[in-house]
């Protein structure tokens with residue numbers, strides 16, 4: 001079972017979010033049919049929004065979007081306070097040779113020419129959007145850079161996915177650690193040393209590590225207290241009503257064209273692949289609603 005924890009490290013000196021995400025990344029792979037490098041790229045983004053979701057309440061949502069010139073082009077991942085994540089990748093069939101240290105080459109698949117966007121939707125009003133140019137294309141490093149520069153919170157961020165010979169996900173997980181105001185430079189250095197010494201998270205998860213085990217490694221010599229647990233899962237919030245709204249937004253001319261040309265429509269959710277069928281009669285009903293609204 002995928003799980004995330006929120007913890008305090010030291011004498012209330014750092015907040016830490018740690019997650020194991022092997023199952024949800026595997027589910028994402030099966031939904032999107034991703035090749036290994038793309039599995040890792042989307043998996044890292046899903047892991048990070050899962051972690052960021054731990055800070056949300058009510059109807060809030062957080063999303064990471066990356067637009068780049070690399071072969072993947074676009075990644076979008078969204079998390080909510082219930083531990084639900086979902087995502088989308090423009091080119092799922094991207095697979096590159098591994099990097100020199102044996103990791104999946106997400107940096108190469110996204111490239112460094114692009115932007116990372118963080119969208120915070122509060123469930124009302126306009127969402128907040130922050131952005132930063134990509135620094136490495138590795139996603140975790142880019143998000144750390146975003147937190148430091150754009151939100152003014154220096155952060156240690158990690159996310160990793162380990163893929164087996166058949167493309168299956170063997171391990172996935174990540175963390176976000178942020179110092180609280182007043183934390184001394186010495187303690188920050190001690191934490192940084194711990195993180196530098198840590199083996200790859202995805203490999204640890206593949207060997208059975210829990211979020212608590214990973215937290216112990218991050219907090220070695222500093223101590224940690226777990227404050228909250230949350231189950232994480234890949235779950236889409238699409239529905240027939242939302243598909244209908246998407247059709248409604250196409251406008252009159254496009255709908256008439258669909259009725260005349262295709263005699264119906266199929267709306268496919270790009271997050272989960274679910275298909276919603278609309279007959280000629282369904283489309284005519286939607287069309288009549290546009291017309292009444294227009295009058």
Ligand SMILES: [Zn+2]
Nearest residue numbers: 236238269272
């Ligand atoms: Zn869906």
